[in-house]
Amino acid sequence: MTIAFVCIASVAIGQQTPAPAQTEVYTIIGATAHIGNGTVIDNAILIIEDGKISVCADATTTKIAQRGKIINAEGKHIYPGLIATNTTLGLVEVGQVRQTNDDDEIGDMIPHVRSIIAYNAESKVVESMRPNGVLMAQIRPLGGRISGTSSVVQLDAWNWEDAAVKADNGVYANWPLSMTRGRWWLGEDPGSKPNKNYPKDIDELRTFMNNAKAYSKGNSDVNLPFAAMKGVFDGSQRLFISANDERQIRDVIAFKNEMNIPHVVLVGGYQAYKVAAELKANNIPVILQRVQDLPAMDDHDYDLPYKLPKLLTDAGVLVALGYDGEYWQVRNLPFYAGQVTQFGMSDADALKLITENPAKILGLDASAGTLEVGKDATLFISEGNALDMRGNQLTRAFIQGRDISLETHQTKLWKRYAEKVEIKK
Incomplete structure (x- = not known):
């Protein structure tokens, strides 16, 4: 009984499990890409494979076949980590x-x-x-x-x-x-x-x-x-x-x-x-x-x-x-x-x-440091301007191509107490 309790407790207080190595290709389409070197692409297509950025281009002027898992980020923004x-x-x-x-x-x-x-x-x-x-x-x-x-x-x-x-x-x-x-x-x-x-x-x-x-x-x-x-x-x-x-x-x-x-x-x-x-x-x-x-x-x-x-x-x-x-x-x-x-x-x-x-x-x-071909796919997708608290709302994030969790002890507490307290207008 004691051993089981200790094991359960250790899982409850442990870290978020790190994401596994990338195994499938991701294609992100429709977002505004902030390259990190001063360049901004309004309608970007970005492909992640083997932990690297293999494509980062303007989808309006360049025709590139979409591959793997498609992430529709229309209206959102992509930034380097x-x-x-x-x-x-x-x-x-x-x-x-x-x-x-x-x-x-x-x-x-x-x-x-x-x-x-x-x-x-x-x-x-x-x-x-x-x-x-x-x-x-x-x-x-x-x-x-x-x-x-x-x-x-x-x-x-x-x-x-x-x-x-x-x-x-x-x-x-x-x-x-x-x-x-x-x-x-x-x-x-x-x-x-x-x-x-x-x-x-x-x-x-x-x-x-x-x-x-x-x-x-x-x-x-x-x-x-x-x-x-x-x-x-x-x-x-x-x-x-x-x-x-x-x-x-x-x-x-x-x-x-x-x-x-x-x-x-x-x-x-x-x-x-x-x-x-x-x-x-x-x-x-x-x-x-x-x-x-x-x-x-x-x-x-x-x-x-x-x-x-x-x-x-x-x-x-x-x-x-x-x-x-x-x-x-x-x-x-x-x-x-x-x-x-x-x-x-x-x-x-x-x-x-x-x-x-x-x-x-x-x-x-x-x-x-930048969203460029050949670099590590360490990046994130945000609802809006990541430099503004109102826009910095992440929907996905990748580290070296790994699709990482955005859950933390803070988000867990927020969800827990949001359910407890009924907000009356």
Whole structure:
């Protein structure tokens, strides 16, 4: 009796069963296809086979035979799966319950710590992303000066091995703060003041990087932190550096050149607009923090967070919308892109911020980010404009051609209580 009860309970609280591998061809017809690179096809035909997009064309001008299972999406919209960056999705379940937090390891210079092995594919937070079209995410560790490696996952998997799309694609680092605030609890002035240890903190990072660079050229002794940095120097991994104020960002640019690091990505970049030309010249893309935020300083424009993506895009900087190491807020990603459309950016360009651009920044653009032939069939069908809460109503979603479930614990509760409460007009 007890054994049976335990088995039933485990099924009841488990994850949504991941969809099986694609076995039949799907043909989607009649929808408006938002390719993700700025192109929009009003009457598209899209064919999915073997987990890939084999056809994506204008049905008005191109005659293509329909095959397999036909999905009539007339009046609806097709989008590439949205890609979230700079998140702790799957590493944290309940923020206030320490036992469910696995996003921060002990140590200061720990690039060998792998966030992917802590990823919880059965997280209820992860499954709540899919109904809004967020189908892929970059997960990262927090803490320390060098936090560890980030990985890219797809959000319908049994375990972290199945979820991994690109494991250990980058190393995350936190640039030293150029300004600090006083410790009010010790009676200090709580206002901002220059960090007197700023040069020393940079020197410590420089020393570690120089040692790691020397180690990467050949060493018989095993040093895990130094060994984990090899990909940063040979270009096989990105170095994601969190920095926000102008001085920090200028120093990051100088550090990239000093260390001869091929791929540096600026994360945060609140004052990146002040050095946009330098970022472009040094080929440094930017992953911004969430745009639905308040200005950091009293004298900043009230709408600076909203218009920052356009300021950088207009300057030629490759930009993606991200977070600040957050997790459950990630489901709002399409609406962050919708927010910037009210501050000068077109819908097509705003969509790039959460599809094509992050794919390029993460090194996934050969297989993800746009609805193009040969790429993974990771996409969704929406009733309306996916960047608008009123239109973001998904009817189908596919990850690598697999027809995934859009049910979550939230949708189950909604249906349960919708039946319980009779709404009287």
